[in-house]
Amino acid sequence: MTDTRAPHPAxxxxxxxxxxxxxxFRQSDFMYAFLRxxxxxxxxxxxxxxxxxxxxxxxxxxHDPFNPASLNLMNGFTAPGVxxxxxxxxxxxxxxxxxxxxxxxxxxxMRISLFVGFAAVLFAMVLGVTLGLVAGYLGGWxxxxxxxxxxxxxxxxxxxxxxxxxxxxxGFTPVEYRDQMAIWVLIVAIGLSDWVQFARVVxxxxxxxxxxxxxxxxxxxxxxxxxxxxxxxxPNILSPVLVIxxxxxxxxIIAEATLSFLGVGAPPTQPSLGTLIRIGQGFLxxxxxxxxxxxxxxxxxxxxxxxxLGDWLRDALNPRLR
Amino acid sequence: xxxxxxxxxxxxxxxxxxxxxxxxxMFRFVGDPVDNMxxxxxxxxxxxRLRADLGLxxxxxxxxxxxxxxxxxxNFGVSYRQGRPVATIIKERAPxxxxxxxxxxAFAILxxxxxxxxxxxxxxxxxxxxxxxxxLIGVSLxxxxxxxxxxxxxxxxxxxxxSFGRGDTVMVGGWxxxxxxxxxxxxxxxxxxxxxxxxxTLIMRLVRSEMLEVLRxxxxxxxxxxxxxxxxxxxxxxxxxTLVPVITVTGLQLGSxxxxxxxxxxxxxxxxxxxxxxxxxQFVDIPVMAAYLMLISVxxxxxxxVVDLLYFAIDPRLRVDGRTG
Numbered sequence: 001m002t003d004t005r006a007p008h009p010a011x012x013x014x015x016x017x018x019x020x021x022x023x024x025f026r027q028s029d030f031m032y033a034f035l036r037x038x039x040x041x042x043x044x045x046x047x048x049x050x051x052x053x054x055x056x057x058x059x060x061x062x063h064d065p066f067n068p069a070s071l072n073l074m075n076g077f078t079a080p081g082v083x084x085x086x087x088x089x090x091x092x093x094x095x096x097x098x099x100x101x102x103x104x105x106x107x108x109x110m111r112i113s114l115f116v117g118f119a120a121v122l123f124a125m126v127l128g129v130t131l132g133l134v135a136g137y138l139g140g141w142x143x144x145x146x147x148x149x150x151x152x153x154x155x156x157x158x159x160x161x162x163x164x165x166x167x168x169x170x171g172f173t174p175v176e177y178r179d180q181m182a183i184w185v186l187i188v189a190i191g192l193s194d195w196v197q198f199a200r201v202v203x204x205x206x207x208x209x210x211x212x213x214x215x216x217x218x219x220x221x222x223x224x225x226x227x228x229x230x231x232x233x234x235p236n237i238l239s240p241v242l243v244i245x246x247x248x249x250x251x252x253i254i255a256e257a258t259l260s261f262l263g264v265g266a267p268p269t270q271p272s273l274g275t276l277i278r279i280g281q282g283f284l285x286x287x288x289x290x291x292x293x294x295x296x297x298x299x300x301x302x303x304x305x306x307x308x309l310g311d312w313l314r315d316a317l318n319p320r321l322r
Numbered sequence: 323x324x325x326x327x328x329x330x331x332x333x334x335x336x337x338x339x340x341x342x343x344x345x346x347x348m349f350r351f352v353g354d355p356v357d358n359m360x361x362x363x364x365x366x367x368x369x370x371r372l373r374a375d376l377g378l379x380x381x382x383x384x385x386x387x388x389x390x391x392x393x394x395x396x397n398f399g400v401s402y403r404q405g406r407p408v409a410t411i412i413k414e415r416a417p418x419x420x421x422x423x424x425x426x427x428a429f430a431i432l433x434x435x436x437x438x439x440x441x442x443x444x445x446x447x448x449x450x451x452x453x454x455x456x457x458l459i460g461v462s463l464x465x466x467x468x469x470x471x472x473x474x475x476x477x478x479x480x481x482x483x484x485s486f487g488r489g490d491t492v493m494v495g496g497w498x499x500x501x502x503x504x505x506x507x508x509x510x511x512x513x514x515x516x517x518x519x520x521x522x523t524l525i526m527r528l529v530r531s532e533m534l535e536v537l538r539x540x541x542x543x544x545x546x547x548x549x550x551x552x553x554x555x556x557x558x559x560x561x562x563x564t565l566v567p568v569i570t571v572t573g574l575q576l577g578s579x580x581x582x583x584x585x586x587x588x589x590x591x592x593x594x595x596x597x598x599x600x601x602x603x604q605f606v607d608i609p610v611m612a613a614y615l616m617l618i619s620v621x622x623x624x625x626x627x628v629v630d631l632l633y634f635a636i637d638p639r640l641r642v643d644g645r646t647g
Contacts, residue, residue, distance in 0.1 A: 263604055281589075294469070300463065303462060
C-alpha cells in the first residue's frame with residue numbers, strides 16, 4: 001500500500017529518514033478508518049482479549065482442569081460464586097460434575113478452539129491461494145481442472161465435507177493414536193472444506209492483475225512464473241485474501257465447535273468449546289445451567305466478534321467481493 | 323435448450339462418478355473393518371472368514387465393479403457396526419429425516435417469504451426493524467446452540483414440548499409417520515424450527531432485498547398511478563417478480579437442510595439418517611458413510627439440475643439468449 005500524503009511533520013531534517021514500517025502502518029488510511037469504527041475496535045479488543053486469555057491460560061487459570069491430582073470430586077456441581085457446601089471453595093463460574101473449574105476449562109477449551117480455527121484457516125489459505133494463483137495465472141487445463149474440483153466441492157456444504165474427511169481420516173489412523181491425532185485431523189478436515197473460497201477469489205483477482213503492465217514488465221525481464229506469482233501478483237491481491245481469512249476464521253471456529261459438539265471433533269481429553277457444550281448439554285435438565293451456559297456464551301461472543309471484524313474489514317478494504 | 327439440458331445432465335453424471343470413486347476408495351482403503359467388527363478375542367480363522375464374507379479378499383477391480391453394481395441397485399453392503407444391510411437401515415431411517423426436512427422447509431419458505439414481504443413493505447416500521455436485527459443474531463448462532471436454546475426454553479423451563487425423539491409414530495405402508503399422532507406433531511416443532519431457522523432468515527433477507535428493488539421499478543409506480551390497491555400491487559405485481567431468485571436459493575437450500583439435519587438430529591436425538599451418519603463417522607462404519615455420501619450427492623446433483631432447469635422455465639428472458647448457457 002503506497003502512501004502519497006506529505007511526510008509526517010515530526011520527521012526532521014531536509015532528507016527525511018525512511019519511516020519505519022510501524023509509523024507507516026500507524027498513518028495509513030487503514031488505521032485511520034479503524035480508529036473511527038467503535039464496533040471494529042470493540043470486536044478487535046474482545047478477540048484480542050480472548051486470544052490472550054487462551055495463550056496465557058496456564059498462567060491465568062486458577063486450576064489445572066487436566067491434572068487429576070488437583071481435582072476434588074467433592075467440589076462437583078458448585079454453583080458460580082457460591083462456596084461449595086463441603087469444601088468451602090469458591091469458583092467464579094462454578095464447576096462441572098467432576099469438580100473441574102468451568103472458568104479454567106473454558107480458557108483451556110479456547111486454546112483448542114482458537115488453535116484449530118487459526119491453523120485450519122491458515123491451511124485453507126495456503127492451499128486456496130496457491131491453487132487460485134496457479135489456476136488464474138497459468139490458465140488452460142490446469143485452471144479448468146482446479147476450478148471444476150472447486151465447483152464440485154462447493155455443491156456440498158462445508159460442514160458435511162469436513163465430517164466426511166474427518167471420518168475417513170479417522171479410519172486411517174490407528175486406534176491408539178486417534179485421540180492424539182484428532183486435533184490435526186480436525187485442522188486438515190476444516191481446512192480442506194474451506195479452501196474453495198480462497199481459490200475462487202484469488203483466481204478472479206489474478207486474472208485481473210495478470211494483464212497489468214507490471215506483470216508484463218516482470219515477464220519481459222525474464223522472471224520465472226513462480227517468482228511472478230509469488231513476488232509480484234500475490235502482494236497485490238492480499239486484501240481480499242485477508243477479508244476471506246477473517247470471515248473463514250469465524251466459520252472455522254463454528255465448524256470446529258459443531259464437529260466437537262457432534263462428538264466427531266476434539267476428544268474428551270482435549271476438550272474445545274464445542275466439547276464443553278456437548279458435556280454441558282447433559283446437565284441441562286438437572287439444573288446445572290452454568291456448565292453449558294458459559295462455554296456457549298464464550299463461543300457465541302467469539303464467533304460474533306470475529307464476524308463483526310470480518311464485516312468491517314470487508315467494508316474498509318472494499319475488495320469487490322460481492 | 324436441448325444442448326443446455328444435455329450439458330447439465332452430462333456434468334451431473336461426471337460429478338456422481340467422481341463421488342462414486344471417492345466413496346469406493348473409502349471402502350477400499352480406509353481402516354480395517356475386520357479389526358473393528360471382531361472383538362479382542364479373535365482367531366486368525368475368524369478374520370479370514372469375515373474377510374471372505376465381506377469380499378475384502380478379492381482384487382481391487384473386482385471389488386470396484388461389485389461396488390458400482392451394488393450402488394446402482396441400491397445395495398451398499400452390510401453395516402460394520404449393526405451387521406445389517408445398509409439399504410434396510412436407511413429405509414427405516416429416511417422417513418424421520420424427510421418429514422423433519424419437509425416441516426422445516428415449509429417453515430422456512432412460508433415464514434421467510436411472509437416476513438420478507440412484510441419487512442420490505444413496512445421498511446421503516448418498528449416491527450420490521452426488530453425482525454431484521456433478530457435475523458442478524460439468528461445467522462450468527464450456530465445451529466446446535468439454537469437447538470439447545472429452544473430445548474432450554476420450551477422443554478426445561480416451560481415444559482411445553484418434547485426435547486428428544488419423534489413421539490409416537492404410525493406405520494403407513496412401510497412409512498413410519500409422525501404426522502398422524504399428537505405427540506408426533508408436537509415432537510416435530512422444536513427440531514423443525516431449529517433446522518429451518520437459518521434458511522428462514524436467508525430467504526427472508528433475500529425476499530426483502532428483492533422486494534425493495536422491485537418496488538422501485540417503473541411498472542410498480544405505474545400500477546400505483548392506475549389506482550390499484552396496495553394489496554394487489556404488493557402481492558400480485560411485486561411479489562411474483564421476486565420469486566425467480568428466491569426459487570433458486572430455496573432449491574439449493576433444500577439440500578443444505580438435509581445436510582444440516584445431521585446437527586439437528588443429534589441435538590434432538592431424532593432417529594433419522596443424519597444421526598445414523600454421525601454415528602457411522604464416530605465408529606468408522608464405512609458402508610454407511612459411503613451410502614450416505616452417494617445418496618446425498620444424488621440428491622444434491624438432482625436438486626441443482628432441477629433448479630437450473632426450473633430457472634430456465636420460469637424466466638423467459640433466459641430462453642431467448644439461452645444458447646450461451
